[in-house]
Each structure stands twice: as C-alpha cells, then as structure tokens.
Amino acid sequence: MSFGMFATWVLVGVLVGVLAGLVMKRGGYGLKKDVTLGLAGSIGLCWIFRAIGMFPDAGMVTMAFVAAVGAAGAIVAQRTLMATELPADGRGAMWRWGFGAVLGAAVIWMMLAPAPPPAAVAAVIADKTYAVTPATLKVKAGIVTGEVTDLKVTERVEEGSGRVVTAAKLTARLVLKNTAANQTVRLVSGKFQYIDAHGQVIKLEDARTEPTLKFGSERLDPGQETTESVDVEFPAEALKAKTLAQIRLDLAYVPSPYREETLNFGVSIGAAK
Numbered sequence: 001m002s003f004g005m006f007a008t009w010v011l012v013g014v015l016v017g018v019l020a021g022l023v024m025k026r027g028g029y030g031l032k033k034d035v036t037l038g039l040a041g042s043i044g045l046c047w048i049f050r051a052i053g054m055f056p057d058a059g060m061v062t063m064a065f066v067a068a069v070g071a072a073g074a075i076v077a078q079r080t081l082m083a084t085e086l087p088a089d090g091r092g093a094m095w096r097w098g099f100g101a102v103l104g105a106a107v108i109w110m111m112l113a114p115a116p117p118p119a120a121v122a123a124v125i126a127d128k129t130y131a132v133t134p135a136t137l138k139v140k141a142g143i144v145t146g147e148v149t150d151l152k153v154t155e156r157v158e159e160g161s162g163r164v165v166t167a168a169k170l171t172a173r174l175v176l177k178n179t180a181a182n183q184t185v186r187l188v189s190g191k192f193q194y195i196d197a198h199g200q201v202i203k204l205e206d207a208r209t210e211p212t213l214k215f216g217s218e219r220l221d222p223g224q225e226t227t228e229s230v231d232v233e234f235p236a237e238a239l240k241a242k243t244l245a246q247i248r249l250d251l252a253y254v255p256s257p258y259r260e261e262t263l264n265f266g267v268s269i270g271a272a273k
Contacts, residue, residue, distance in 0.1 A: 202243070
C-alpha cells in the first residue's frame with residue numbers, strides 16, 4: 001500500500017466527518033466525534049477490502065469511494081443506534097463548509113494527480129563464460145618452462161538485452177619454473193597475443209589495455225617456480241566461432257650466471273663456564 005493511498009483514506013474519512021454535521025443536523029456528538037467515526041469507518045473498511053483481497057487491482061478512485069462508504073456507514077450507524085438529543089450547533093456551519101471544501105479539493109487532487117513513474121528496475125548483470133580448449137597447457141621458453149591452467153574467457157552482460165557491460169577477459173593460472181642448473185632468471189614481463197586461423201594477430205578494440213603481465217623484480221633461482229594470476233583483456237572478435245586458433249605469450253626475462261661456492265670456517269669449542 002502506497003502512502004498516497006493511505007493519505008486518501010484519511011482525507012476522505014475526515015471530509016465525511018466534517019460534512020456529517022451539515023448533512024445530518026441532529027443526533028451527533030460534535031465535530032470531533034464525527035471526524036473520529038469517519039476515520040475509523042474509512043480506514044477500517046478499506047483495510048478489510050485489502051485484507052480479503054477484494055478488488056486487488058483497485059485504483060485510487062475506487063478506494064476513495066470505498067473509504068467514503070465506510071466513513072458514512074460508521075456515522076449513519078452512530079446516528080441510528082446511539083443518537084443524541086443534543087441541539088445542533090449552527091455557529092460553525094460556515095467553517096465546516098470551508099474546511100470541507102479544502103479537504104474535498106485535496107481528495108480530488110490525490111485521486112486525479114498523475115501517478116509517479118515506476119522506479120527503474122536495476123538490470124541484472126551476469127557473467128558469461130566461454131570455455132577454452134584445452135584448459136591446461138604446457139609451455140616452454142628457453143630455460144623457463146611452465147603450465148597454464150584454468151583457462152577461460154569471461155564477459156559481463158545484461159540479461160535480456162545481451163548488452164555487454166564489461167568486455168571479455170582471459171583468466172588463467174600461470175606457473176613458471178627455472179629449469180637451468182647454473183643460471184638465475186629475472187622475470188621482466190609477458191605479452192599475450194591472440195592468433196587467428198591465418199596466423200594473423202587479432203587486435204583489441206580501441207581504448208582497451210594491452211594484455212600484458214608485469215613481474216616486477218621476480219627472480220627464479222635454478223629449480224625455483226612462481227605462480228601468477230592471469231587477468232588480461234580479450235578481443236571481442238576472437239569470441240566468434242572458429243576465429244581464435246592460438247594464444248601466444250611473449251615472455252621477457254634476463255638470465256645470469258648462478259654459482260654456489262663453499263666457505264669453510266675453522267672453529268673450536270672451549271670449555272663451558
């Protein structure tokens with residue numbers, strides 16, 4: 001239930017209560033009692049209608065009519081079952097007419113005012129994942145070998161429209177190992193290239209970042225390995241069937257001689273003190 005609907009119930013109840021003393025001159029207990037009865041009848045009958053599911057799609061005008069019936073019914077019931085013999089007070093007739101006119105205008109405005117536009121529903125964004133076959137590969141670049149696992153391409157799209165929200169990215173887990181026996185390796189960078197069936201590089205769209213890896217000062221001594229998380233841009237063109245044939249990683253590293261020497265220290269242990 002909207003605030004506007006509830007406000008209409010209240011205004012109609014008050015309006016009927018204000019006008020009751022003008023329409024039915026005798027039998028009432030005064031303005032306050034009439035307004036209270038009008039509110040109780042208006043809100044009570046409308047609430048009952050909504051609780052039992054009658055007119056579930058009723059608009060503002062229909063519910064205003066129901067509120068008026070409820071308010072009038074409560075006041076008529078009081079006049080019939082619990083009428084009073086108090087004399088009618090005509091001194092406030094003008095005031096009641098004026099106040100009733102204001103309330104009536106408010107009720108009409110609430111019923112006829114254009115409804116606010118519905119709140120925009122947030123679009124549902126989902127990940128769209130493309131499998132890469134094979135998902136695990138062995139790689140070798142000189143004295144550096146490695147393994148690429150969990151290869152996949154993911155883009156974020158808007159459900160229903162299919163609009164791409166976040167462009168495709170290639171993700172994977174890359175393990176590199178220095179297989180040399182006497183050389184150390186300082187990893188510098190890596191650059192991914194996407195090759196089509198004709199051996200041509202598939203270009204990224206404008207304004208997208210080059211798919212590169214930065215290793216900083218990562219150093220691998222003989223036998224050591226490192227694990228890197230791959231999360232790089234992927235061209236939309238390569239998503240088309242039978243377009244991508246190969247993924248290439250240009251790995252840059254600096255090898256240098258690695259030596260191990262033995263140092264002997266002549267020592268002796270004295271007596272304990």
